Amino acid sequence: MVSVRRWTGHEAGLLRQALRMSVRAYAAHLGVGIRTVSKWEKLGAATSPWPDTQAILDTALARSDAAAQARFEQFLGLSSGRRPRGTSSPTIADHETWTEDLERIVVCLDRQDFAFAATLLERWLGRAQARDLDDRGLYLYGRSLVLSGDLRRLQGTLQDLMTAKRLYSDAHDVFTELDIPRRAAQIELSLAVVTEMAGHLTPAAALYKQLTGDERLGSADRARALLWIGTALAKDGRNEFAIQVMGQAAQWFEELDEPEDWATAQQKLALAHRGVGDLTRALAYIDTARSNGRFETPLQRVQIETAHGHILLTDPATRSAGNTVLDRASDIATQYGLKHQLRSIKTVRNSKEYT
Template identity: 90%
Template structure:
C-alpha cells in the first residue's frame, strides 16, 4: 500500500480522486469542512493539513479498499511533485508529526491494531535513511525500530521473533551511538524477552539476571527483570525456585506502588504454584490477580484467561470450566492475531490431555 510521509493538499486531493468522491462527500467522509477540502486542492503542495487531520487522512487511506489504494498510488506516481525516493530533509514540523505518530503507534499496539501500527511505522521507516538524520531524527528512528520490534514480538511467530531480534539490535546500535544508556538497557530487556519466547530459557534467565542490578534501568524495569527470571525458571520446570524469585519481585512492585505489575506477579505466582501441585494457592493467587488487575488490552485478557484456564484444567472437577475459559482466550487471540498466545493455549491443552 502507498504511504504518505507528510500530507499536503496535493496528496489529500489525490486521495479524494482515488476514492471517487465528490468534494462534499469527501469532506463528510473525513469529518472536515467543504472549504477545507477545496483549499487543499487549490493550494496543493503549498498547504499542509493540521496534525490531527494528517492522522484522519492516514486512517482514511488505511481503511480504503485495495482498489482505491491502487488508484491512489497510480495518481501519486503520475502527479507532478511526486516525493523523492531519497531521504528528505526533515523539518521541525516533520519531527513533531513523527513524534505524534509514535504516540499513536503505542496506542495501536496496546489495542493490538497491528495493521494500522504497521502502516504508521512504514510511513517513517520506509523512506528514511538513518545516516542522513540529525540527532533528533535519529532518536525518533530508534524509537520507531523499537516499536516495530514490539509489533513483531506481540504477533509472536518464530519468524516474527527473529525479525524482532534484528530490529531491537538495530535500535540498540542507534541508542548506543546517541549515548542514551537507559534506552539501550531497555532494549536489552526486550531482547531477553524475545530469547525467552523463542524457548531459550537458560540464556533468557541469565540475561534477566544481569539486568536486575543494572543501574541504567529504573527500579520498575529492574523488578520486571527479576519477575521474568521467575517466569523463565517456571517454564523450565523449576517452580519452587521460581516462587521465591517471583515473590521478591511482587514485594518490589508493592514498594514501588506499581499495582499492574504487582497483579501480573500474582498471575505468574499462580502458575508456579500450579506447577508444584498446590492448586489451592494457585486459585487464590489467580483470583487475586483477576481482582486487582485491569486487563484492559486484548493481550492482557488472553494472558489472564490462559493462566486461569490452565489452573482449572489441572483439576478433573473444574476441567470443563477450564476448557471454556481457554476457548474464550483462544477466540480473543484469534481475533487480534496473537499467534504466540494461540501456541501457548494449544500447549496448555495438549499438556493436560496426557496427565
C-alpha cells in the first residue's frame, strides 16, 4: 500500500476522490468539519492538516479497500507536479472513465472474458499517445499496457507470449519514468513468467531468484517468485530441489496468511512429488490443494484439473480416471480460449510414460 509522508490538502482531497465520497460524507468519515474538508479542497498543497488529523488520514487510507487504495495510488502518482508532456491530455472525466474501465478489465481477465477485455483496452490504447499524456494519463497508459500483456499471457500462444513480452517491456519503461519502483518490479516478475512459459527455464529461474529478495516487491510477490523458482526447476526435471524450494514458499504463504497461494503451492508440490515417483504424496498434496483452494476462475479450474489428471494418469490403475479429468480440463480450456493450458494438456497426454 502506498503511504503519505506528510499530508497536505492536496493528498487529503485525492483520498476523498479515491473513496468516491462527497465532501459531507468524507468529513463524517474522518470525524472532521465540512469546512475543514472544503479548506483542503480549496488550498490544496498550500495547507496541511494538524498532526492528529494526519494520523486520522493515515488510518482512513489504511482501512480503505484495495480498489480505493489503488485509485489513491494512481491519483497520487499521477499528480506529482511534473510538467505535462503535451497539450492534448485526457480530461479528469476521461481519467475517471479510464480508471473504471481498467477495473472492469481486471474482472474480465479473472473470468477469462478476453473479448470484452480486449475491446476495453483498445478503447484507450488505440487513442492514447504516450507523448501527449500528463503523469496521471501516463500511469493509466502503463496499467493498460500491463493488462494487455496479461491478456496475451493468459491466452498463451507463442505469438501471444512474444507480444506480452513487448507490452510488459513498454510498461516497464513507463513506470520507470514515473519513478514507481513497485510497479516496475511487478512487471519484471511478469516478464519472468513469460520467459518460463516460453520454455526458457534456466533464465526464468534466475530471474525469479533475483526477485525473491527484491525489496521493491511486497512479501507475497517475493514468496510467489520463490514458488515459481520451484515450478521452473520441476519443469526442468529437478524435482527434488523443486520440492525443497516449494516447501519454503508454502511456509512463507502460511506465515503471510495467504490461503489461495498456499493451496497453489500444494498443487505444485503434488506435481513435483509425481516427478520423483512418489504417487502417495502426490495424491495427498493434490487432495489438500483441491480441498483448500477456491478455484473460482476458469484458469484456476483448468490448472487444478490438469495437475490432478496428470497424477492419476501416472498410475495404470487410475489412468482411465486421469483421462476423464483431463477431458474436463480440456473442455474448459477450449471454451475460454486458454491456449497455453490446452498445450500443456496435450503435452501431458503425449508423454512417453503413457504411450
